[in-house]
Amino acid sequence: MLGGVKVLSARDVRRAVPMRTAVRAVREAFRELADGSFVLPPRQVFGDGKVLVMSAYHAPTGTAVVKTIGIALDQVPAIRATVVWTGNGTQLVAEGSSITTLRTGAVVGVATDLLAAADAERLTVIGTGAQAPDQVRAVVAARPIADVVLAGRSAERAERLAQELRAEFPEVRFTAGTEVDAAVADAQIICCATSSATPLFSVDALPEHVHVNAIGAFRPTMRELPRDLLADATTVLVDQREAAMEESGEIIDAVTSGTLTTTALVELGEALTTPPTPSGRTVFKSVGVGCQDWAIAAALEHSLHRVAG
Template sequence: MRAIMLDEREVRAAVAMPEAVAAVRQGFTDLAAGAFEMPVRTVLDEGRFLVMPVHHRPTSSAVIKTLSLNFDRTPAIGGTVAWSELHSHDRVVADAGAVTALRTGAAVGAATDLLADPGADELVLIGAGGQAPDQVRAVHAVRPLRRLTVVATAPERARALIDRLRPELDGVRLEAAADARAAVGGAPIVCCATTATAPLFAADDLPERVHVNAVGAFRPTMRELPDELLAGADVVIDEREAVLEESGEVIHALEAGAITEADLRELGPALAKDDGARAPRTVFKSVGVAVQDWAIAHLLAERVLR
């Protein structure tokens, strides 16, 4: 019996973002095909502790992620992602913060590749926290960027993120900004990765054609997007049951009558039946589901256990 422990550095070394995007894309497609058993995650202490299990039937493998969230510490996410298989005693236990950031970015990459205009090459990222770098890496993997603007209420955090990403973004114009509403005005792609409890901008601040990813709000009390944007956009979500229970944006828009449940499309079926048509405005709303963790853990297991 082997138990392979992987820290953040080892997770990063084992999985590149393009691989992660491909794996998470396939995971959502398999979810749509019924390959996974995935309960809604268990939320404890008002969201400070999360437990996310998932079972992949074709491989008889399972992942359980257990994490704590504290945005007053760095990094904010702590915990483990544990991989096990029915036919083996071997297992992998990986750093939950690294896996979560990687798989959250990868889902955004898959959704952006599906929904953003093929020629979109400018990204406005709102938020400069732990999830932010992988939002940029994922979008850049599917829509090579010409320009990146990082918006943060503390300018020094935006500049620090830009300095961190600069070696990975050769030839990309890099800018910092403090006003989200002004920054999104000409952006074909917007990523929101904040802990906001009120919309970050108005729908009218956005251009006529835009794709927006929102991954920061994961509790009903949190919101990054306005109702008017969801009402006028093609809205794709990661998983219906999870979003209806946890997404403040979706819950608020439903209660306000801005949208109905019929207006929500899940990512897996959308990927499986992509007809190439794109609405002028598209939104990907994700609260994060365990299939994403399984996809990254599967890559890790293939590399360290085989």
């Protein structure tokens, strides 16, 4: 407690909001986003993407969240953030990196539940940084995953992450490696969580039926997905069209080249109201929007209020 303000650590966040709770909260937030319940100012970007500020106001409850993020891709951790949630007579200040990875995992859980095969058992995660564990947790919460391949530039780091996740999910088989094409060849679900400026694989390396989540590229100069995948996909889902066209290198490139039209993009909130019928290859591209942070912070506040009551 600091001057009447509750200050919460990453451990506090994790204890209060497990992944399944986060997925439910984020799903409901996107439904409300589609209904017009949120005011979402554009993300502010400073220093060529080194500092970001995101905010969201939830009109029905009069509550709001503001997140500041510092990004240094050459450091570990690469993301440092703080989330401030205000409303209902309460103000919370929470460690924001944990909220960022949790809400990013949660939105992938929502999208995966919409688009991946119901019996999907094989997951490949490309990238072994801070976002990777919550990508695994979210997909495991959404589908009966039995096998996970972790692919990264460092075999040692990939194996270290595999060991950590084996302890958390003893029923799942984890394999670590560095060969991306081999890692995606038999996948039913793929999660891309890197800062790559060039596509991670070719469309020819993918199975004919696969769902791909891409959350790592958040600048116009970054691209994890090949252009041909966006042209080939039966559904291209985004968290928000406006945000994708401002920040997603893959979407901007595909639209600019004429490979994709903005009308072909399906917003997540729309898909929750009218679920698509997935087939072949499907894609979810997320750059993150403020209602996700609000959803996790609101769930955190609700959990603390319940405990206090």
